[in-house]
Amino acid sequence: MTQHYAPGTHPDLPPPSNTVGPIHWLRVNLFSSIPNTIVSLIAIYLLIISVPAAIDWLFFKATYVGESRNDCARDGACWAFISERFQLFVYGFYPQAERWRVDLSAVLLGVAIAAVLWQNMPGRKWGLIFAAIYPFLAGWLLTGGMGLTPVDTNDFGGVMLTVVIGITGIAFSLPIGILLALGRQSDLPIIKYFSIGFIEFIRGVPLITLLFVASTMLSYFLPPGSNFDLLLRVLIMVTLFASAYMAEVIRGGLQALPKGQKEAADSLGLNYWQAMRLIILPQALTISIPGIVNTFIGLYKDTSLVVIIGLLDVLGVGRASVSDTAWVGLSTEVYLFVAVFFFITCFGMARYSLFLENKLNTGHKH
Amino acid sequence: MSETQTNANNDICIQIQDMHKWYGEFHVLKDINLEVCKGEKIVVCGPSGSGKSTMIRCINRLEEHQQGHIIVDGTELTNDLKNIDAVRSEVGMCFQHFNLFPHLTILENCTLAPIWVRKMPRKEAEEIAMHYLERVKIPDQAHKYPGQLSGGQQQRVAIARSLCMKPNIMLFDEPTSALDPEMIKEVLDTMVELANEGMTMICVTHEMGFAKQVADRVIFMDGGEIIEENNPTEFFDNPQHERTKLFLSQILGH
Ligand SMILES: Nc1ncnc2c1ncn2[C@@H]1O[C@H](COP(=O)(O)OP(=O)(O)OP(=O)(O)O)[C@@H](O)[C@H]1O
Numbered sequence: 001m002t003q004h005y006a007p008g009t010h011p012d013l014p015p016p017s018n019t020v021g022p023i024h025w026l027r028v029n030l031f032s033s034i035p036n037t038i039v040s041l042i043a044i045y046l047l048i049i050s051v052p053a054a055i056d057w058l059f060f061k062a063t064y065v066g067e068s069r070n071d072c073a074r075d076g077a078c079w080a081f082i083s084e085r086f087q088l089f090v091y092g093f094y095p096q097a098e099r100w101r102v103d104l105s106a107v108l109l110g111v112a113i114a115a116v117l118w119q120n121m122p123g124r125k126w127g128l129i130f131a132a133i134y135p136f137l138a139g140w141l142l143t144g145g146m147g148l149t150p151v152d153t154n155d156f157g158g159v160m161l162t163v164v165i166g167i168t169g170i171a172f173s174l175p176i177g178i179l180l181a182l183g184r185q186s187d188l189p190i191i192k193y194f195s196i197g198f199i200e201f202i203r204g205v206p207l208i209t210l211l212f213v214a215s216t217m218l219s220y221f222l223p224p225g226s227n228f229d230l231l232l233r234v235l236i237m238v239t240l241f242a243s244a245y246m247a248e249v250i251r252g253g254l255q256a257l258p259k260g261q262k263e264a265a266d267s268l269g270l271n272y273w274q275a276m277r278l279i280i281l282p283q284a285l286t287i288s289i290p291g292i293v294n295t296f297i298g299l300y301k302d303t304s305l306v307v308i309i310g311l312l313d314v315l316g317v318g319r320a321s322v323s324d325t326a327w328v329g330l331s332t333e334v335y336l337f338v339a340v341f342f343f344i345t346c347f348g349m350a351r352y353s354l355f356l357e358n359k360l361n362t363g364h365k366h
Numbered sequence: 367m368s369e370t371q372t373n374a375n376n377d378i379c380i381q382i383q384d385m386h387k388w389y390g391e392f393h394v395l396k397d398i399n400l401e402v403c404k405g406e407k408i409v410v411c412g413p414s415g416s417g418k419s420t421m422i423r424c425i426n427r428l429e430e431h432q433q434g435h436i437i438v439d440g441t442e443l444t445n446d447l448k449n450i451d452a453v454r455s456e457v458g459m460c461f462q463h464f465n466l467f468p469h470l471t472i473l474e475n476c477t478l479a480p481i482w483v484r485k486m487p488r489k490e491a492e493e494i495a496m497h498y499l500e501r502v503k504i505p506d507q508a509h510k511y512p513g514q515l516s517g518g519q520q521q522r523v524a525i526a527r528s529l530c531m532k533p534n535i536m537l538f539d540e541p542t543s544a545l546d547p548e549m550i551k552e553v554l555d556t557m558v559e560l561a562n563e564g565m566t567m568i569c570v571t572h573e574m575g576f577a578k579q580v581a582d583r584v585i586f587m588d589g590g591e592i593i594e595e596n597n598p599t600e601f602f603d604n605p606q607h608e609r610t611k612l613f614l615s616q617i618l619g620h
Pocket residue numbers: 389392394412413414415416417418419420421
């Protein structure tokens with residue numbers, strides 16, 4: 001059956017036909033053995049009975065507009081509630097007249113994120129400078145002052161609050177985490193032990209505890225009468241919390257690099273910060289991307305813990321809405337909505353990280 | 367005392383005096399004395415663990431010595447970071463495992479230090495880099511990444527990268543011992559060429575053919591001490607010390 005060729009003349013042949021194609025895929029992946037076949041059949045059966053019913057409830061029998069629970073069909077989802085309250089979900093209690101500032105911040109956030117994520121953006125250098133000042137610009141836009149009507153941070157809520165906490169944590173925890181990771185490896189004992197002490201303390205305490213400290217205890221330490229914004233305290237705590245984890249993720253990346261990289265940089269006369277910025281960190285951060293994005297996602301989802309100290313993020317608004325008497329019994333829809341919101345953003349981050357890993361891996365993988 | 371001596375004799379570019387080094391309790395370098403003149407080529411050999419790498423790494427302060435003096439081109443190595451940076455920008459080094467920067471292209475590897483340490487304009491740095499890449503015969507690889515090159519090519523890039531800083535002194539720490547036999551020659555050829563142009567070189571290597579061809583002096587180390595030093599002919603034909611004889615019989619024996 002196999003044909004033989006003289007040495008050195010063997011042509012490239014296509015693979016045998018029974019190793020490619022959909023039938024082959026099914027045979028190998030779903031029906032390769034009797035137990036495998038049984039499991040596959042059970043799984044297919046469960047999908048057939050559950051998926052159409054779920055789709056029916058979610059979409060075909062659902063009600064999309066209405067004034068109260070009574071307008072909704074009984075055997076379908078009641079999205080009318082979400083669309084009624086959509087503004088609340090997005091803006092929280094931000095004053096109606098000032099909501100353009102939230103919208104503007106969101107658009108500018110899009111620009112800043114594009115600059116950070118899109119390597120070939122035209123004028124990326126300016127985009128990155130803009131991204132660096134964006135957190136402060138957005139802080140001014142959202143809280144007001146200096147020509148804008150001040151808005152109390154107690155009025156922040158919903159998606160907007162979640163994004164504010166998440167983006168602040170992400171934007172500041174990476175640089176602080178890098179500094180802590182470098183500090184932990186420092187030759188200077190004070191810097192080294194401060195970094196270790198900070199990281200281990202923060203990692204040893206649950207975030208909720210830190211948030212309680214932020215909401216109650218800090219006022220004992222601060223001079224009486226000083227009014228230190230609750231949201232700002234929460235932002236600081238969330239950022240510090242994520243920084244400690246970030247530092248450990250990055251330390252893993254630093255340790256994975258061969259010692260020779262730093263030695264080569266030293267021998268060429270680069271100083272410490274040049275060696276870190278140009279040689280060590282680009283490689284260590286690339287290795288750490290999965291861990292960094294994992295920490296980002298964890299931080300982003302942890303923002304919903306602020307409900308406990310009375311801030312109403314997406315989940316908080318959802319929970320508050322469930323107790324509305326006009327819309328009783330809608331918790332499934334509300335929590336599904338919140339879950340989908342978190343899933344879309346977190347899944348987006350995860351996909352981007354995969355994309356980035358693949359991109360950075362090409363060209364110089366050993 | 368040492369300072370005045372160096373300044374008096376302009377020909378000496380590396381001076382190591384009564385130098386000791388410890389790793390914790392372990393006395394790894396014992397009373398090292400060595401003077402290297404401008405343009406001299408020194409080959410250092412000795413059994414594994416004898417302190418060869420440690421000694422040449424002290425010369426650009428990749429390792430710190432605890433006692434004695436090391437003076438390079440009139441600058442004494444102390445804890446003063448300025449002195450260390452000054453010495454490092456004069457002294458190039460090639461490592462056993464090349465230590466190229468894998469996230470940068472060959473060209474970027476070569477231009478990095480001139481741009482950031484010498485503050486050279488990028489264009490000029492690239493011209494110099496291409497000049498040295500041509501000299502080590504790999505200009506056509508300039509836009510590849512290190513991972514795409516063979517070991518011999520990578521080591522030649524590492525040599526070019528060091529040369530781009532226009533060093534007065536080159537240190538080599540077993541530059542060929544991680545290479546397959548057919549690549550050793552291309553690297554040694556590059557080094558011979560460099561030697562013929564008058565570069566001051568200190569080479570840790572077991573390539574005895576190279577030592578015979580270019581070395582002005584061969585230094586034999588064992589147990590952290592310099593046991594014997596001599597010109598290559600004498601060193602190979604007429605070793606003085608028992609340990610040198612034993613070592614030579616081992617590496618030349620097969
Ligand atoms: N960082 C370190 N800490 C402790 N001991 C070390 C360290 N680096 C090297 N040593 C020890 O110092 C001694 C000299 O090491 P060195 O690397 O200089 O030897 P070498 O002559 O270059 O050997 P080789 O031919 O194997 O490269 C060895 O015994 C080694 O185990």
